[in-house]
Amino acid sequence: MYKEIRLAGSGGQGLITAGVILAEAAIAGGHEAVQTQSYGPEARGGASRADVIISDEDILYPKARKFDIFLALTQEAYDKFRADLAPGGLLIIDGDLVDPAGDLDAKSVHITATVRKNFGDRMPPNVMALGVLQGLMPLVSERKLLETIKGRVPPKTVDKNVKAFKLGVKLGKALIDQPAAPSNEADL
Amino acid sequence: MTTPNRIILDKYLRHNKKFPHIWCPGCGIGIVLAALLRAIDRTGWTKDEIVLVSGIGCSSRAPVYVDFNTLHTAHGRALPFATGIKAARPPLKVIVFTGDGDCAAIGGNHLIHACRRNIDVTTVVVNNYIYGMTGGQQSPTTPEGMKATTATRGVIDQPFHIAELAASAGATFAARSTTYHAKELESFILKALEHKGFSLVEAISQAPVCFGRRNGMGDPVEMVKREKELAIPISKTADMTFEEKRDKIVTGIIEEREAKEWTDLYAGVKKTAGEE
Amino acid sequence: MKKKNGQLLQGNEAVVEGALYAGCSFYAGYPITPSTEIAEVLSIKLPERGGTFIQMEDEIASIGACLGASLAGAKSMTATSGPGFSLMQELIGYGVISEIPMVLVNVMRFGPSTGLPTSPSQGDVMQARWGTHGDHPIIVLTADSVPETFEMTVKAFNFSEKYRIPVILLLDEVVGHMREKIVLPAEGEVKVVDRLKPEMPPEWYAPYADTNTGVPPMAAFGDGYRHHVTGLVHDAQGFPTAKPEEVISGMDRLFSKISRGFSEVCLTEELYCEDAKTIILSYGSAARSARDAVETLRADGEKVGLLKLKTLWPFPKAALEKYANSVETIIVAEMNRGQIYREVWRVARGRWQVGKALAPYGNMLTPEMILDVARKVTK
Structure with a gap:
């Protein structure tokens, strides 16, 4: 296996934690994994991205260049990195935050809205996003991912995050057989 | 019966270090060092448990002459080194011997933060109002109007009052005396050494060659007499205005209070952390 | 855990x-x-x-x-x-x-x-x-x-x-x-070195005396070995000195104690260097891209090797000297404007060409940037 994953959005969405969880679960599953990140000086609100590479061989260059998976949680992230999605790569967007302008490859999910509806405003969308990814294209075992999530999220939020992850998996699975949705999916 | 000064000094001076010392004739640093040695003698501490730390400048040359663990650091940095020593090995008795430029200019930030931490280090500052080693430049304590080689028309900056500065930054003991009041100075240093927490004693001292000469203050004896004339005990200053105190040397214990000390508090952190 | x-x-x-x-x-x-x-x-x-x-x-x-x-x-x-x-x-x-x-x-x-x-x-x-x-x-x-x-x-x-x-x-x-x-090593698996402590009686202790390694034993404050430490040039006792013979011996020992340890201190890693006509020299994160580039070039049949520095100073000159007769070009891959490049150029003394693949703008050096430079050399 060799997969390059980019998770991009803005600070506060928890994407670096999501990248860490994914990489840690991959290692627990016996793979090699490298996680890197890039963010502006702001802790919140600025552009933020996490890269994860999962492989069965040594990983040399640690940053994602041609993404097999790209999760975009802001329009800015989508616009900036869409061109680096590998042909046939998996593109997941938050349908409420990103307008893919007719991009037929985009798998649109209402991640943030679903998180807010179920868990309130303070919960970041990161763990549910991992669930969506897991539902669409499992890279590591669900059990390892759940174990890692439990170890990496704040202790008081473990139950909520487990629920968010499972909900995300459902959303992801539901998308598998659907054709990719246009941007106005939200209005349907 | 008190031990004669000469015997005490002989006990603590380094006999394997070749004198003479570097200080100018009539300089007050030796008087302050002697007061420190007498105070140390009264504590009963052993030479092995004492670390004497200094920075750079005339006063900071003192450690090399005395028989303790001695550390002559870089300009302004005595307190960070002292903090590291005390934090790493709390049973050591850590004393800083420094000057006005070393302590309050280049080392000023370290001074206020050492005060703030209330770490159990005693600092003796020889304040002779001038940079002596470099030949008489203005220091952060040079009084307004006084002359220095970098202020030949007179100093225009306000001076620091080091003991008050230390007290307001959190030092739990701060006192000031002069080389004229050598016995009082010794007693303040002894109190400072025995005080738990950060303590500072400011010793007003004469620099006849680098300061007095340029400011028409006469010979060393006249300079020391001037200290006597200008000194006013803090107990008599309650009703004085800032202006009235400006040209005086306020002597006495400026601050003395009990507060939790850094290495004690950190021992608590270690205990809690170890139990987790 | x-x-x-x-x-x-x-x-x-x-x-x-x-x-x-x-x-x-x-x-x-x-x-x-x-x-x-x-x-x-x-x-x-x-x-x-x-x-x-x-x-x-x-x-x-x-x-x-x-x-x-x-x-x-x-x-x-x-x-x-x-x-x-x-x-x-x-x-x-x-x-x-x-x-x-x-x-x-x-x-x-x-x-x-x-x-x-x-x-x-x-x-x-x-x-x-x-x-x-x-x-x-x-x-x-x-x-x-x-x-x-x-x-x-x-x-x-x-x-x-x-x-x-x-x-x-x-x-x-x-x-x-x-x-x-x-995979973190277990206790005892990797060697841990502690400073040498004095064993002689305190009155014999000279904190800056020459020894057979050039490194004197070090007493801690509070151990009973009272001594003086200063940033001034000092004699074996630690006391300030300006005597030429003491300055010379003290300063020379500072350097010689390290130069005696060059073979232990200068650490490098080599990959495919034996038959390499071109060596890519790199360190830190840039060395990951360098290895990626070297693997690509080897797969293309090019005689390219990787010399990775783990010690930057003292500069591991001996690792380069080893290939002085076989290598034609050393390309330095680093994320600055050529700081180690100049050092490699200095060591080369005309015996090999020195090239550079640099990333001086706050971005990571990529394998492609190195390949671009290397292909011009190998072709």
Whole structure:
């Protein structure tokens, strides 16, 4: 296996934690994994991205260049990195935050809205996003991912995050057989 | 019966270090060092448990002459080194011997933060109002109007009052005396050494060659007499205005209070952390 | 907790694990990105092990406190990044001349000045060598991965203790912030060196006396070996001196104690260098891209090798000399405007061509950037 994953959005969405969880679960599953990140000086609100590479061989260059998976949680992230999605790569967007302008490859999910509806405003969308990814294209075992999530999220939020992850998996699975949705999916 | 000064000094001076010392004739640093040695003698501490730390400048040359663990650091940095020593090995008795430029200019930030931490280090500052080693430049304590080689028309900056500065930054003991009041100075240093927490004693001292000469203050004896004339005990200053105190040397214990000390508090952190 | 598949650790966390493994018991520091995780994690872990963490008022105070703690017997460390590293320069020299072991980690960021915070760079290579004033020896190590960061942190402590000198661990932002797999060694699996302590009676102790290794034993303050430590040039007793014969012997020993250890201190790794006509020389995170490029070129049938520096200073000249008769070009791949490039050029003395693949704008050097340069040479 060799997969390059980019998770991009803005600070506060928890994407670096999501990248860490994914990489840690991959290692627990016996793979090699490298996680890197890039963010502006702001802790919140600025552009933020996490890269994860999962492989069965040594990983040399640690940053994602041609993404097999790209999760975009802001329009800015989508616009900036869409061109680096590998042909046939998996593109997941938050349908409420990103307008893919007719991009037929985009798998649109209402991640943030679903998180807010179920868990309130303070919960970041990161763990549910991992669930969506897991539902669409499992890279590591669900059990390892759940174990890692439990170890990496704040202790008081473990139950909520487990629920968010499972909900995300459902959303992801539901998308598998659907054709990719246009941007106005939200209005349907 | 008190031990004669000469015997005490002989006990603590380094006999394997070749004198003479570097200080100018009539300089007050030796008087302050002697007061420190007498105070140390009264504590009963052993030479092995004492670390004497200094920075750079005339006063900071003192450690090399005395028989303790001695550390002559870089300009302004005595307190960070002292903090590291005390934090790493709390049973050591850590004393800083420094000057006005070393302590309050280049080392000023370290001074206020050492005060703030209330770490159990005693600092003796020889304040002779001038940079002596470099030949008489203005220091952060040079009084307004006084002359220095970098202020030949007179100093225009306000001076620091080091003991008050230390007290307001959190030092739990701060006192000031002069080389004229050598016995009082010794007693303040002894109190400072025995005080738990950060303590500072400011010793007003004469620099006849680098300061007095340029400011028409006469010979060393006249300079020391001037200290006597200008000194006013803090107990008599309650009703004085800032202006009235400006040209005086306020002597006495400026601050003395009990507060939790850094290495004690950190021992608590270690205990809690170890139990987790 | 040991995990059979290893664990995911950040480069900065690997510094912490390496430091604790090597016996670090004192850390003083001041927050600065991208090194802050080292302080944060040590503030938790040091007191759990009986060690001491202290946050100082600035970087000058941080290195000062570390030197003081080391004189009191503690293995000490500080960590910083560019601006803080600049502030520490004077006291690095103090540590060198007073022969005080400590480890200073600089997780480099793009400069000068505030520069591009969190953007990667390898711009402090020459500052690490020559930042403090005056001629002086120094040991500067680096690493290109999380496991190597652990390894080199332990080595940094070992060298500092063995040679009584501050050792700089020069990481870059990519390595410091990157997370990857590491299998931490068990206790005793990796060698840990402690400073030599005096065994003679205190009255015979000379803290700066010459010895058969050039490194005198070091007593801690409070051990009963009262002595003087100064940043002035000093005699064997530690007392200031300006006597020419004492200045000469004291200063020469400072250098010779390190040069005697070159074979141990100068660490490199080589890949496919034996038959290589072109060698790509790199270090830190850039070396990952260099290896990627070398593998690509080898797959294309090109005789290309990789020479990775794990020690930057003293410059591992011998590793280059070995190939002086076989290599035609050495391409230096680094994230600055050619700091090690000039060093390789100096060592070449015309015996090989020197090329460069540089990333001087705060971005990571990519394999493609190296391939572009290498293909022009190999074709």
